Amino acid sequence: MAFGIQSHVAGLSLLNTVELLDSLGVQRSRKAVHDWVRKAEPQPESGKSPNQITLDETVIRINDQQFWLYAVTNPQSNDLLHLRLFATTTTTLTEIFLRELRHKHDVETAVFLVDGAQHLQTALQRTGLRFQMCRHGNRNAVERIFRELTRRTSSFSNFFSHVDLETAENWLQSFARWHNVTN
Numbered sequence: 001m002a003f004g005i006q007s008h009v010a011g012l013s014l015l016n017t018v019e020l021l022d023s024l025g026v027q028r029s030r031k032a033v034h035d036w037v038r039k040a041e042p043q044p045e046s047g048k049s050p051n052q053i054t055l056d057e058t059v060i061r062i063n064d065q066q067f068w069l070y071a072v073t074n075p076q077s078n079d080l081l082h083l084r085l086f087a088t089t090t091t092t093l094t095e096i097f098l099r100e101l102r103h104k105h106d107v108e109t110a111v112f113l114v115d116g117a118q119h120l121q122t123a124l125q126r127t128g129l130r131f132q133m134c135r136h137g138n139r140n141a142v143e144r145i146f147r148e149l150t151r152r153t154s155s156f157s158n159f160f161s162h163v164d165l166e167t168a169e170n171w172l173q174s175f176a177r178w179h180n181v182t183n
Contacts, residue, residue: 005033052076055070055113067087069085082104082105085168091123094119114133
């Protein structure tokens with residue numbers, strides 16, 4: 001089961017994961033593997049205390065709907081610290097995201113590196129977190145992760161014809177866990 005979850009999260013399609021398991025003598029359906037990944041709910045580890053954090057959001061499409069993927073990374077380790085999907089992007093949702101991040105990690109003394117998005121800056125000000133506007137350098141870490149996530153979520157969305165937000169978010173959490181382990 002763990003090998004099947006790891007294989008799928010690492011990038012194999014459900015069909016390829018099932019075929020790999022079959023070659024090892026384990027016969028499971030695509031739905032069974034999908035359910036394993038969903039139930040495992042692997043998430044990035046908590047308890048980190050980075051000096052710098054990159055914060056950004058990007059649009060991803062799931063079933064022809066647009067969602068905003070918020071993510072924070074540690075640019076020194078390239079680890080994904082937290083990510084979350086929202087149906088829209090607002091200052092209030094950014095504050096909710098930051099509250100969740102604070103619950104998982106010690107970020108009170110960190111400097112958040114953000115682009116020019118005003119709602120990100122406003123939310124950081126309202127929550128009392130320090131930030132610096134930065135378009136290059138350490139912010140490139142989060143952009144590389146977004147490119148990979150966008151590449152993977154486009155194939156993910158096309159593979160599951162009726163994926164819901166919860167399933168997509170579980171997959172993204174699994175991806176974050178896999179990304180951090182392989183870094």
